Amino acid sequence: MSKKRKAPKIDFDEVISDSVSISQFNLVEQLISNKIFSWFLVGSFLVAGIFTSRIFGMSVLKGSDYFERGQSNVYQNIPLIAPRGNIVDRYDNPITGNKVVFSVFLHVDQMIKNKEEVAVLKAVQEILNVEEGVVLDLIRNTNLEDVTDIIIADELSREQVISIESLGLRSLNVEQSFKRDYINPAFAHLVGYVGLVSGSDLRSNDDLVLNDYIGRKGLEIQYDSIIRGENGKVTIFRNSKGEIEKILRTKEPIQGQELKTTIDAELQQYFYNRMIEALNNLGRTSGVGIVMNPATGEVLALLSFPSFDGNNISEYLDRDTQPLFNRAIAGVYNPGSTIKPMHASAALHEGIISPEKQIYSAGYIEIPNPYNPSLASKFVDWKAHGWVDVRSALARSSNVYFYVIGGGFQDQVGLGIERLYKYWDKYGFNQVTGIDMPGESVGFLPRPEEKEERSGEIWRIGDTYNVSIGQGDLSITPLRLMTAISAIANGGESYKPHIKKDIDKDVLFDISDMKDALVYVKEGMVDAVTKDYGTANLLQNISMSIGAKTGSAQVANNARTNALTVAYASKDAESPSEIAILVLVEDAREGSLNTVPIARDVLQWYYDNRVNLTENAEE
Secondary structure, eight states: OOOOOOOOOOOHHHHHHHIIIIIISOOOOOOOOHHHHHHHHHHHHHHHHHHHHHHHIIIIISHHHHHHHHHHTTEEEEEEOOOOOOEEOTTSOBSOEEEEEEEEEEEHHHHHHTTOHHHHHHHHHHTTOOOHHHHHHHHHTSOTTTOOEEEEEOSOOHHHHHHHHHHOOTTEEEEEEEEEEOOOGGGHHHHOOEEEOOHHHHHHOTTOOTTOEEEOSHHHHHTHHHHSOBOEEEEEEEOTTSOEEEEEEEEOOBOOOOEEBSOOHHHHHHHHHHHHHHHHHHTOOOEEEEEEETTTTEEEEEEEESOOOTTOGGGGTTOTTOTTSOHHHHOOBOOGGGGHHHHHHHHHHHTSSOTTOOEEESSEEEEOOSSOTTSOEEEEOSSOOEEEOHHHHHHHTOHHHHHHHHHOBTTBOOOHHHHHHHHHHHTTTTSOOOOSSTTOOOOBOOOHHHHHHHHSOOOOHHHHHHHHTTOTTOBBOHHHHHHHHHHHHHTSEEEOOBOBTTOOOOEEEEOGGGHHHHHHHHHHHHHHHHSTTOTTGGGTTSSSEEEEEEEEEEETTTTEEEEEEEEEEESSTTSOOOEEEEEEETTOSSGGGGTHHHHHHHHHHHIIIIIHHHHHHHO
């Protein structure tokens, strides 16, 4: 009998599972769709692209930045400020200098790493007299990702240096540097001053470094790229733990180039002292002094008052007298009667008057009022001069003569405002001279249409009379006036004023077509010195051939008077002029009487110390 076979054992759960999955839910196994694979591939490429671009950016685009940051963990450079080149006069006498100073640098990272915060703040307050808040502000305002060394104080005394170094703090380091030293306020407006670089300076000039100095005014900024030297550096070496192992001077600073100027330092010093004396005697503070060589355009002296100490600029920022304002090149003034030589040359050149034609000055002229004859307008002279021609009118400084040739009177035709403007333009009064100094201004030349637009009033004959004697709205800079006087002294050509010595002379403007007229103008300016009635008669005892013109300009609604004297001089009447001078005193008490003595003394000094010495040496 055959043996009965056992039925196979079936797992119920499997059955139920298979049953449910197949029969009840009707599910079947399927391949993953192509769409899902596509999105997966896109995502993979995207992630890979991000990683690749990041690696490329770190290694290629910003590789040098990260390399430098990594290197900064090993060593760090602190700039050593290079001494600026000296500014010297035409005889190589220094008019600026440099002084050695010691500065304290704070290594912020070392302070934090070595937990020296308390000790540092205590040291800088007790030894350097720098308040805690100042130090914290310096740290707060510094981008510590780029710079971790901050200058805390400079110009330390030897005792302060010893005290800081004796503390042994790793985060405080004393370094030797150089700072500009301004020798004398006589040269302040000429040389200007320097200041610490700003953020905009650093962004615009890759050669500058934090705590560097840059020119801010005068020759310091005009020739900063020449004067500023090449900075050195101190390198701080660290070990793998970030600890300082040694500090070495890895590059010595190179001093900037010397700047040789046209300035005569001794002349400028004498002029400065003489002006200070005069201003003090008058109880005044403000004025201008300029000396030029009209034959070359070289500036021999340039002064503006009040002056300042370039080593302590902050003390002068808010003073009412504006000591930082360079009046010589940026101040605009009514020229007063010093404009008369230019107007005389215009009238002669235009042929509206002959050299011999005389005009009578009774001390005033009157213009009838067409609407009310009883209200005549009177234009006064400073005194009655009688009959004057162009020479004596210049020598005496007759206002009436220049009212008439400027605006006309009775049967005498005048230049009129349009022709006056034409000659102002011819003398360059509507342009800067282009001197190699920053901040030069342009004066103001009035015109009828401008006045009407500005004030709503028409231009009247009285306006023409006023500008004819350098009053009214006419204003120019002292330097621009000097270039006009130089043109007269030279007989036509005026050269661009300059201060850097090795600049070739350059014609600024040329009025040689007026040469015939200029002959009579020069004769009138010489008469102003040599004739007893001349307003510059005080200059006659100087052993040089001198032409001059004085002026007094009423300002502030006639409440004050600015006094001017301009002059040019040569060894003798046949020699070319070698010096021209301008003296201006603001709010002078007695007009030009306050400026002629200054001009006399300066010209006498020049003769004694330059002309006479040269002649004796040649003999």
